[in-house]
Amino acid sequence: MDFNDTPEEAAFRTEAARWLADNQLTAQDTEGLSRLAIAKLWQKRKYDGGWACIGWDEQYGGRGATPIQRVIWGQEEEKYNVPSRFFVIGQGMIAPTIMAWSSPECCDRFLPKLASGEEIWCQLFSEPASGSDLAALRTKAEPEGDEWVINGQKIWTSGAHYSDYGMIVTRTDPTVAKHKGLTAFLVDMKAPGVETRPIKQLTGDSDFNEVYFTDVRVPDGFRLGDVGQGWQVALTTLMNERLAIGGGGSGADVPLAMKIAREVTINDQPAIKDSAVRAKIANFHVLEAGLKYNGYRALSALSRGDLPGPENSIGKLVGAPKLQDIASFCMDLLEEHGALWSDDFESLTGMAQRSYMGAPGLRIAGGTDEIMTNIIAERVLGLPQDPRADKGIPFNEVPTGN
Amino acid sequence: MNFEFSEEQLMLREQARGFLAQQCPPAKVRAVLDGDQGHDADLWARVGEMGWTATAIPEAYGGLGLGYYELAIIAEELGRAVAPIPFSSSVYLATEALMAFGNETQKARWLPVLASGECIATFAHAEGPGQTTASSLATTLSDNTLSGSKKPVVDGECAHIAVVTCQSSSETIQLCLVELDQDSVSRQPLQTLDFSRGHAAIDFTNAAAQKLGDGAVSWRDFEALLDRAAVLMAWEQLGLADKALEQACDYAKQRYAFGRPIGSFQAIKHKLAGMYVKNAIARSNAYYGAWALASGSESLPLAAATARVASIQASLHAAQENIQTHGGMGFTWEFDCQFYYRRAKLLSLALGSERHWQDRLVTALEQQTATAA
Ligand SMILES: Cc1cc2nc3c(=O)[nH]c(=O)nc-3n(C[C@H](O)[C@H](O)[C@H](O)COP(=O)(O)OP(=O)(O)OC[C@H]3O[C@@H](n4cnc5c(N)ncnc54)[C@H](O)[C@@H]3O)c2cc1C
Numbered sequence: 196m197d198f199n200d201t202p203e204e205a206a207f208r209t210e211a212a213r214w215l216a217d218n219q220l221t222a223q224d225t226e227g228l229s230r231l232a233i234a235k236l237w238q239k240r241k242y243d244g245g246w247a248c249i250g251w252d253e254q255y256g257g258r259g260a261t262p263i264q265r266v267i268w269g270q271e272e273e274k275y276n277v278p279s280r281f282f283v284i285g286q287g288m289i290a291p292t293i294m295a296w297s298s299p300e301c302c303d304r305f306l307p308k309l310a311s312g313e314e315i316w317c318q319l320f321s322e323p324a325s326g327s328d329l330a331a332l333r334t335k336a337e338p339e340g341d342e343w344v345i346n347g348q349k350i351w352t353s354g355a356h357y358s359d360y361g362m363i364v365t366r367t368d369p370t371v372a373k374h375k376g377l378t379a380f381l382v383d384m385k386a387p388g389v390e391t392r393p394i395k396q397l398t399g400d401s402d403f404n405e406v407y408f409t410d411v412r413v414p415d416g417f418r419l420g421d422v423g424q425g426w427q428v429a430l431t432t433l434m435n436e437r438l439a440i441g442g443g444g445s446g447a448d449v450p451l452a453m454k455i456a457r458e459v460t461i462n463d464q465p466a467i468k469d470s471a472v473r474a475k476i477a478n479f480h481v482l483e484a485g486l487k488y489n490g491y492r493a494l495s496a497l498s499r500g501d502l503p504g505p506e507n508s509i510g511k512l513v514g515a516p517k518l519q520d521i522a523s524f525c526m527d528l529l530e531e532h533g534a535l536w537s538d539d540f541e542s543l544t545g546m547a548q549r550s551y552m553g554a555p556g557l558r559i560a561g562g563t564d565e566i567m568t569n570i571i572a573e574r575v576l577g578l579p580q581d582p583r584a585d586k587g588i589p590f591n592e593v594p595t596g597n
Numbered sequence: 598m599n600f601e602f603s604e605e606q607l608m609l610r611e612q613a614r615g616f617l618a619q620q621c622p623p624a625k626v627r628a629v630l631d632g633d634q635g636h637d638a639d640l641w642a643r644v645g646e647m648g649w650t651a652t653a654i655p656e657a658y659g660g661l662g663l664g665y666y667e668l669a670i671i672a673e674e675l676g677r678a679v680a681p682i683p684f685s686s687s688v689y690l691a692t693e694a695l696m697a698f699g700n701e702t703q704k705a706r707w708l709p710v711l712a713s714g715e716c717i718a719t720f721a722h723a724e725g726p727g728q729t730t731a732s733s734l735a736t737t738l739s740d741n742t743l744s745g746s747k748k749p750v751v752d753g754e755c756a757h758i759a760v761v762t763c764q765s766s767s768e769t770i771q772l773c774l775v776e777l778d779q780d781s782v783s784r785q786p787l788q789t790l791d792f793s794r795g796h797a798a799i800d801f802t803n804a805a806a807q808k809l810g811d812g813a814v815s816w817r818d819f820e821a822l823l824d825r826a827a828v829l830m831a832w833e834q835l836g837l838a839d840k841a842l843e844q845a846c847d848y849a850k851q852r853y854a855f856g857r858p859i860g861s862f863q864a865i866k867h868k869l870a871g872m873y874v875k876n877a878i879a880r881s882n883a884y885y886g887a888w889a890l891a892s893g894s895e896s897l898p899l900a901a902a903t904a905r906v907a908s909i910q911a912s913l914h915a916a917q918e919n920i921q922t923h924g925g926m927g928f929t930w931e932f933d934c935q936f937y938y939r940r941a942k943l944l945s946l947a948l949g950s951e952r953h954w955q956d957r958l959v960t961a962l963e964q965q966t967a968t969a970a
Contacts, residue, residue, distance in 0.1 A: 326925055327924065459727025460727050461727070461952075463730055519917065530728055530949065532723065533950075534789040536790055551790070559927070584857045
């Protein structure tokens, strides 16, 4: 164990830091651009410089970097305010699934454009009647010649409105047990029959969508894994999702709480001197630091060749409620002022509020707190599963409540 | 001893609930949330007609002369309905301040119109981020002219008059009464995270104002005013918490996953039972708070702080776990879960945050121990 860089790592860090300093986006570069356009611009710049998706093989646009090098790169890149969320689903979750389950042709066709940010991807898993119970999904895919015809509805699809491609899980056989009748595909979001409708979120923004499929044709070559293997394919995505969204990402954090606590007073003293405030901040730091090092340890496991395991469920399970709590705490420090709506998300209040409003979504997206807790109990601790009402029953005979 | 509301009081609750179900359904809350008004003027007028604004005002001043149990009941129902009206500012704070500190002329002039609801009053104390204390107050009153800035002022965009806190000494403050419709008062409407309750920043530039009462008010008496409001606010938060729990229970019974209702999963059962427990603790503390308020008990500071802390915790928890129980649906604009989430946080910041009341609570315990010794 060594939390410091080895000489080679230090050299890598210097190289990364230098490249970032030389190539960072300037105000001139980004003027008038949307967050998405800025993200694409930055991704392309990294790709051209050989710094996109550095853990991937060179043939797909990466540089075959080790997990430790990815940590170092992440630490250095984090020092710059660059938007990355648009690529988390495609690069962090779907690309590893494509690598594991699709044809070499699909890898060649899709991975480099994923790395360069030219194509954005979405995850078409959840449906109105199947969120936690993903394997209960109903969207149908039926074979026709060397194509598949997809009909059905997906919901909560983040970024579908700006995505070029999606990964979809469908039901290809309703007469077998629910996990057995699924098949996964890559799908062109611009294909005829794909209709995307935005859903307004609790926050007031619309980042997720309903996506309707009406006779959408997909070539058999876009299939991931075998027919009926969709559940295993989806698990690859979900395992990587836990790793990709782990720590909960940006938003209200200890540095923000420290900043506010230095600015406001409690009983006419700086709030940062108040022992109750200190205790709270200390507890939040314990969680943030633990999550960060947990992420590093997970990456070392990957470098030994292990797959991301269920223990990575901790990231979001801890990170999302922590985000909610620390945001609430930051607003409390500001007292009534903390309620004032700020559209400036860089401001103290704006950052706390955006996190407070967004955190409930994070506690649900990508597996709810309850599902994550079940995964830890059952797959990490080996506790017995709940009796299953739908076990072994053909999908079309499972109780649905309506 | 008797730990229950009377028959009449229970009837009032039923009546209030029925009235709000009719007059303040979720669609009304949503209309204010989505629109650009800071409150529902029509609902306010009807609430005035019902006499709710007159509840605790003595009959001599046009009120109903009922007591604080009745007001607590109404507060709870308004909380359940997430009513988009300036009730807490006008009734729990400004009206109470007038009754506690106003002189005869002031009471005779303002209480009757506050009772009828024709006049909306608010209470302007905060002056920016963080706590506002006797020593930090910068707003001044001299020779009946008021100068300074208050931000945020809850319901400040619709109020006609305001009770404003002003600088005096490190142990006292000066309260004054100001009519907001005058040239030397400028108001800027502000939005909070709860779009269904308007706020404002108010600047006073040598505005005409009157001292409330004769002299400065001790910080203690000022805190007593906040204690009274805190009890009523606790009831409002409690109503919200119970409604959020009910909504979560209803959803958990009808939503299926893995071939069974999600309410059959122990994770959800325990979540909902946990909400219930927090609400029950808050409710019992709110009862004691209502008694301390209604009876003028010396234990009011402790009772109020206890009720307030318990209700803050219960309502924030219920609102957030209600969303969680709804899964993705809970995170949409379309579902009502957001009302409770927004309002719970707003109410938890009004009158001082949880930390502030925890501090007050322990101070009250210290004082109690000192008295006993
Ligand atoms: C912001 C956001 C972004 C999203 N983005 C995407 C996306 O890009 N692509 C995509 O496919 N999906 C996406 N989702 C959907 C997300 O994966 C689902 O919302 C989530 O899995 C929960 O499913 P549900 O909404 O159907 O809730 P339900 O499954 O109906 O859950 C309701 C409640 O029941 C609980 N519950 C369910 N089963 C159990 C159990 N066995 N034990 C204990 N408790 C249980 C849940 O924890 C929850 O509290 C997103 C969701 C959100 C909020």
